[in-house]
Amino acid sequence: MANQEKEEPGAGARISLAHGSGGTLMHELIEDTLLSRIGNPVLNDLDDSAVLPDLLGRALEGGRVALTTDSFVVQPLFFPGGDIGKLAVCGTVNDLAMKGALPAYLTLGLIAEEGLPLSDLERALSSLGRTAESAGVRVAAGDTKVVERGAVGGLMLNTAGLGVVPAGRNLGAGNVREGDVVIVSGMIGDHETAILLAREELKVSESIESDCAPLHSLAETVLGACPETRMMRDPTRGGLATTLCEIASSSGLGVTVDEARVPVRESVASVCDILGFDPIYMANEGKAVIVAPPDGAEPIMKALRGHELGRDAALIGEVGGRPGVHMRTRVGGLRPIVMLEGVQLPRIC
Amino acid sequence: MDRERFSSEPEARALVARIRELVDGPAALMEVCGTHTVAISRFGIRSLMPDDLRLLSGPGCPVCVTPQREIDRAIAVARDPRAIVVTFGDMMRVPGSGSTLEREKASGADVRIVYSPLDALEVASLSPDREVVFLGIGFETTSPTIAATVIAAEERGIANFSVLPLFKLVPPALHMLAALPGRALDGFICPGHVSTIIGSSAYEPVASRHNMPCVVVGFEPLDILGGIVMLLEQIREVRGGGDARVENEYGRAVTPEGNVRAQELLDRVFEVRDSDWREIGEIEKSGYGFSSEFVDYDARVKLDVDVPLDAEATGCICGEIMLGTKLPTDCPLFATRCVPRDPVGPCMVSSEGACAAFYKYERNEG
Amino acid sequence: MCLAIPGRITEVEGATGLVDFGGVTRETSLTLVPNAAPGDYVLVHAGFAIEILSEEEAEETLSLFRDLAGALGDEP
Numbered sequence: 001m002a003n004q005e006k007e008e009p010g011a012g013a014r015i016s017l018a019h020g021s022g023g024t025l026m027h028e029l030i031e032d033t034l035l036s037r038i039g040n041p042v043l044n045d046l047d048d049s050a051v052l053p054d055l056l057g058r059a060l061e062g063g064r065v066a067l068t069t070d071s072f073v074v075q076p077l078f079f080p081g082g083d084i085g086k087l088a089v090c091g092t093v094n095d096l097a098m099k100g101a102l103p104a105y106l107t108l109g110l111i112a113e114e115g116l117p118l119s120d121l122e123r124a125l126s127s128l129g130r131t132a133e134s135a136g137v138r139v140a141a142g143d144t145k146v147v148e149r150g151a152v153g154g155l156m157l158n159t160a161g162l163g164v165v166p167a168g169r170n171l172g173a174g175n176v177r178e179g180d181v182v183i184v185s186g187m188i189g190d191h192e193t194a195i196l197l198a199r200e201e202l203k204v205s206e207s208i209e210s211d212c213a214p215l216h217s218l219a220e221t222v223l224g225a226c227p228e229t230r231m232m233r234d235p236t237r238g239g240l241a242t243t244l245c246e247i248a249s250s251s252g253l254g255v256t257v258d259e260a261r262v263p264v265r266e267s268v269a270s271v272c273d274i275l276g277f278d279p280i281y282m283a284n285e286g287k288a289v290i291v292a293p294p295d296g297a298e299p300i301m302k303a304l305r306g307h308e309l310g311r312d313a314a315l316i317g318e319v320g321g322r323p324g325v326h327m328r329t330r331v332g333g334l335r336p337i338v339m340l341e342g343v344q345l346p347r348i349c
Numbered sequence: 350m351d352r353e354r355f356s357s358e359p360e361a362r363a364l365v366a367r368i369r370e371l372v373d374g375p376a377a378l379m380e381v382c383g384t385h386t387v388a389i390s391r392f393g394i395r396s397l398m399p400d401d402l403r404l405l406s407g408p409g410c411p412v413c414v415t416p417q418r419e420i421d422r423a424i425a426v427a428r429d430p431r432a433i434v435v436t437f438g439d440m441m442r443v444p445g446s447g448s449t450l451e452r453e454k455a456s457g458a459d460v461r462i463v464y465s466p467l468d469a470l471e472v473a474s475l476s477p478d479r480e481v482v483f484l485g486i487g488f489e490t491t492s493p494t495i496a497a498t499v500i501a502a503e504e505r506g507i508a509n510f511s512v513l514p515l516f517k518l519v520p521p522a523l524h525m526l527a528a529l530p531g532r533a534l535d536g537f538i539c540p541g542h543v544s545t546i547i548g549s550s551a552y553e554p555v556a557s558r559h560n561m562p563c564v565v566v567g568f569e570p571l572d573i574l575g576g577i578v579m580l581l582e583q584i585r586e587v588r589g590g591g592d593a594r595v596e597n598e599y600g601r602a603v604t605p606e607g608n609v610r611a612q613e614l615l616d617r618v619f620e621v622r623d624s625d626w627r628e629i630g631e632i633e634k635s636g637y638g639f640s641s642e643f644v645d646y647d648a649r650v651k652l653d654v655d656v657p658l659d660a661e662a663t664g665c666i667c668g669e670i671m672l673g674t675k676l677p678t679d680c681p682l683f684a685t686r687c688v689p690r691d692p693v694g695p696c697m698v699s700s701e702g703a704c705a706a707f708y709k710y711e712r713n714e715g
Numbered sequence: 716m717c718l719a720i721p722g723r724i725t726e727v728e729g730a731t732g733l734v735d736f737g738g739v740t741r742e743t744s745l746t747l748v749p750n751a752a753p754g755d756y757v758l759v760h761a762g763f764a765i766e767i768l769s770e771e772e773a774e775e776t777l778s779l780f781r782d783l784a785g786a787l788g789d790e791p
Contacts, residue, residue: 202741203741204739204741205733205739205742206738206739206740265738266737266738267737267738267739269737270720270736270737270738270739271736271739273720273736274720274736274739274741274759
């Protein structure tokens with residue numbers, strides 16, 4: 001096996017504990033595998049810390065700096081519509097974008113497990129590099145560790161992100177007012193459903209694509225169409241329902257949405273039906289929930305529908321009504337929406 | 350089969366208006382099916398009902414009526430490293446006397462969640478040196494799928510597979526509920542998918558012996574609203590001196606005789622036994638054990654795991670809730686000491702339990 | 716109890732069928748519905764088809780709803 005690795009580097013090669021030892025193998029890994037895919041003048045210095053020469057053209061004057069971090073532990077590492085590398089950029093870029101920040105730099109913490117095929121690491125990093133480029137961000141600093149087999153399910157990533165909030169922009173739940181509109185930027189539940197099917201436990205033959213996408217340009221489109229936009233959130237874990245509950249609780253106002261207007265793909269709805277899940281609790285990785293003043297509804301919807309990630313956007317409800325979150329059901333009933341206590345487990349009986 | 354057509358709003362409005370017209374005094378309808386509990390909550394049906402009409406949730410969640418002792422037995426099996434416990438997801442959080450399967454899994458027990466009992470058979474064929482124990486929960490809808498799986502295990506010669514039989518039967522519970530003193534119920538919303546197997550005629554003794562209106566009902570919004578209209582019309586007739594009968598709203602899935610093939614499999618693999626319902630007690634002929642032909646697949650016999658008797662003193666009122674005399678919101682523990690994350694009583698455990706459904710969908714209604 | 720959802724059989728091989736649930740297909744046991752054929756709508760629970768759905772009955776129920784709704788106002 002060791003011989004084979006030497007004969008065919010790249011093909012059957014796997015990560016070993018030596019790759020994390022600080023020795024030559026680790027340097028080779030960083031130079032050959034990492035820098036070739038995510039390198040840039042700042043990262044290539046490989047110094048103890050990155051000293052940022054500029055903010056990639058984002059002007060700071062009068063604005064503020066946004067900083068966020070997120071860890072990525074998705075299984076499987078590769079799934080239709082994305083992979084852990086793409087997700088590691090999108091997750092952090094989206095957290096910045098939802099606060100109206102223009103994303104600039106990321107850091108990357110990488111924990112790989114011994115035995116991980118080198119080709120898997122390369123594939124994930126290539127995807128991470130491509131996504132970073134498309135989002136206009138650079139990886140400025142990084143760290144690599146290797147841990148024993150079985151410890152991290154192959155690969156775990158952490159990214160921190162730094163962005164600039166232009167002067168005058170101040171998105172947040174404190175701005176939300178009675179009568180505001182609530183918009184979702186597209187179909188909900190795709191990501192978590194895609195992951196479920198990719199695990200192949202449900203034995204469904206089709207696959208569903210994750211919606212995993214960087215939302216920086218969509219966020220700018222929304223803010224361009226309606227600079228008075230109150231707030232944005234990306235409904236990741238816990239789904240749309242949880243995000244709506246967070247909006248209601250941090251604004252102290254009621255939120256009422258219409259079930260019939262919430263966009264759900266038929267295949268996602270079917271998988272949820274099979275398992276007894278509710279799509280409004282399924283995670284998304286490329287969607288935004290937007291709260292805006294009523295006269296912002298039309299310009300935002302028009303702008304979203306012209307954006308490739310917002311074609312299925314829908315105005316789903318408004319701020320107001322009873323405290324908490326309520327959903328007007330298809331048959332005209334009123335159903336309270338609460339946060340889930342834990343994960344949804346498939347129910348059959 | 351276009352499901353959308355069974356949730357059309359104009360017809361729903363008309364049915365709701367009809368319900369309001371038919372309710373001219375207090376009436377209480379009970380469903381005995383967790384999927385009805387969830388559907389009624391999820392569609393916001395209660396918010397559309399007149400105040401005088403109460404929709405009660407009976408003992409319709411098979412997880413909720415599984416005695417604590419049986420959960421303890423499943424946990425004891427899970428703790429044996431030679432065993433793999435395979436279950437539907439709902440069983441994971443049901444509290445035994447000291448633990449749950451979810452907690453045992455976190456501490457290293459091999460507990461797996463499957464969608465179909467056939468998946469458990471796959472686990473068994475892939476792990477021939479371990480005993481794979483499937484937790485056989487369910488009403489008449491689920492028990493035939495497990496009977497078919499046991500027959501498949503025999504045909505394929507898979508010997509390291511067994512089932513812990515915790516099955517329950519619906520009609521005996523309906524008799525018990527209808528015969529309760531004080532007659533708190535005016536009609537049964539009969540479980541559509543149980544009826545698919547046992548047939549609508551299975552409720553005829555319930556209707557005739559107790560003069561109790563019974564309507565077999567489906568699970569889409571119009572099914573439920575239409576079923577309620579049918580029940581209310583029948584209740585009006587019964588109050589006027591007429592005889593109660595069984596009607597079938599869910600004709601597209603339920604025939605009078607039911608699924609004969611499934612009944613044959615049930616008869617072959619199982620035999621009817623008395624059964625203990627959590628917080629309710631023993632109900633005569635309300636469960637299944639294995640027939641002598643298939644006793645080799647009975648985990649209780651095969652593994653001989655002994656567990657102490659129940660010591661259920663929780664202070665919760667799940668029993669009364671399932672009998673229809675109390676609502677979840679009447680319980681002092683509801684949403685305080687007893688929440689889905691840390692349930693005290695069985696009704697909070699399963700997402701189909703009356704308390705869990707109330708917590709998730711109707712808590713604000715109080 | 717008993718979450719079951721309708722799907723349409725697209726293929727049958729022995730006692731197993733492929734069932735389409737609005738855009739996703741899953742292998743489903745037809746052991747409990749030996750007469751099921753491609754094109755039939757079946758009700759599926761825990762990986763088993765438990766009954767063949769009757770489209771005729773579905774239409775009848777929908778028309779019953781219309782009648783029930785239509786009976787509005789007929790009461791004294």
